[in-house]
Amino acid sequence: MKNRSIACIDLFCGAGGLTHGLIAEGLDVVAGIDVDDACRHPFETNNASRFIKANVEQVSSKRINALFGDAEIRVLAGCAPCQPFSTYAQRYDVVGSPRWALLKHFGRLIKDTRPELITMENVPSVTKHAVFDEFVEALEDSGYNVHREVIDSSRFGLPQRRRRMVLLASLLGPIGLIPSTHERPVTVRSAIGRLPPITQGGTYAKDQLHAASKLSDLNLERIRASRPGGTWRDWPKHLVAECHRRETGHTYPGVYGRMVWDEPAPTLTTQFYGFGNGRFGHPEQDRGISLREGAVLQGFPDSYSFLPHGAPIQFKALGRMIGNAVPVVLGRVIGQSISAHLDFEAEQPTRITTGAVADVALKSLVA
Known part of the structure; x- marks a missing residue:
């Protein structure tokens, strides 16, 4: 990687979890794009990168190419919000539904810009949808080496049992994820046990994000x-x-539960701050976990700033921002996998030359 210029663009960048992980692994993220302007502060404050407020459906390939510049290796990330691909959404799945527009526009930008490397992260159930299969098949037919894998993020050091599908694709050669790094998972205690105690409805004076919602x-x-x-x-x-108490309600024992100190947290949702929304009760304090605790369980550093100092805390908006984020740990895993791939390909003299790799036609991606 030392002698090659690399530029990454993070579509659907959100608060910058993926970007923060990629930067930590030495990759240059030149821009993040998201429709939510509230993500501008966390993205730009915590990362040496530019935030662009835009709807990906309206982003042109010309703009993407301008952001890539003359980089030799271009990486396009498209980790769209997971709600359209969730298990719940499957019952409404239709191939022509507008809910698939984000994936199709990701395909459009791939077709028009031909990046050397592609990555995306989403819920495991995305692999059950015909539109995703068509997306992968189009990539493969167009010369991309595609690796897709469902992983338990706790096997890579995230203090959370978050199962995710990770896709990596390359025009340069075979690519895959690095092996798991942790035989024993990082626990809730290791992640948030050091944070100061607070009460339900309370906020820690030195960190406005360490705030817990009020309980009835x-x-x-x-x-x-x-x-x-x-x-x-x-x-x-x-x-x-x-x-x-009804027969139909007996299958939902996980709500109104406390986390366990010496185990990883369950998968965080966008409503992790609410005690009744899952197993999101603090292990010993009588409250739901705080916004800061949720961010730490998502792999963000303790100091990661999500809003300007003194700005009002809005649990719903911040919960969505944190819960939807690609965990920083997973961003680092993707960054390490890309670096290992590029290092290997650099040793294969006939495989990697410049950014103009091959004239790959990706017409079927957005057919």
């Missing part, structure tokens, strides 16, 4: 009756919600 009187009684790893089935009967 009923939910405060419920969390006091909860044990780490337990369920609402452990509660006195009068605390159990009416919906859970």
Whole structure:
């Protein structure tokens, strides 16, 4: 990598989790693009990169090529928000649905700019959709070596059992993810056990993001009756919600649960700050986890700034920003995998020359 110029563009960059991981591994991220201007502060404040507010559907290949400049190796990342590809969304899946537009526009930009390397991250269930299969098949038919793998992020050091599909594609040769790095997962205790205690509805004076949402009187009684790893089935009967008393509600034991100190956290959602939204109760304090604790469990450094100092805390907006982020740890894994791939290909004299690799036709990507 030392003698080659590399430029990465992070589509759907959000708060910058992927970018932060790529930069940590020595890759130059020249720009992040996202439709949400609230992401500008965290992206630019924490990363030496430019934020562009734009809808990817309206971004032109000319603009992407201008951002890439004359870099020898160009990396295009397209980690779109996962909601359209979730298990819940599958029941509404239709190939022609507008919800697939983001993936198709990612394909359009690949077709028109022909980057040497491509990466995307999403929920595992994305692989069950016909549109995704068509996307991968088009890449392969057009000369890309494609690797896709569903991983448990805790095997790479994320203190969270977050299963994700990671795709890497290269015009330069075969590519794959690095092997898992952790036989033993990083635990909740190791990640957030050092953070100062706060109360429900409270905020730590030295870090405005270390704030916990306020609990109702009923939910405060419920969390006091909860044990780490337990369920609402452990509660006195009068605390159990009416919906859970019905036969159809018995299959949802994970809500209103506490995390376990010496295990990884469960997969964080965009509503991780709410005690009743999953197993998001603090292991011992009578509250849901704070926004900062959620960010740390997503791999962000303790000092990562998500909003200007003194700006009002909006749990819904910040929860969405943090929960939707590509974990920084996973960004580093992708960065290490790209670096290893480029180092290997550099040793193959007939494989890698300049950024103008091959005249690859990707017409079927956006057919």
